Amino acid sequence: MNKSRQEILKETAATHRASLQKHLQHRLEVARAKGDENLVRQLEAESNYLS
Secondary structure (H helix, E strand, C coil): CCCCHHHHHHHHHHHHHHHHHHHHHHHHHHHHHHCCHHHHHHHHHHHHHHC
C-alpha cells in the first residue's frame, strides 16, 4: 500500500484533531463534575473553535 505524502498528512491531521476533541471532552466532563462553570465556558469556547 503506497500512500502519497499528502494522504498521510491528511490522515495524521484528522487523527490529531480527533485526539484533541477526545481530550477536550474529558476535560469538560471533569470541569462539569467539579462545578467549575468558568472552566466549562472556556472549554466549550475551545470546542467551538475546533469544530
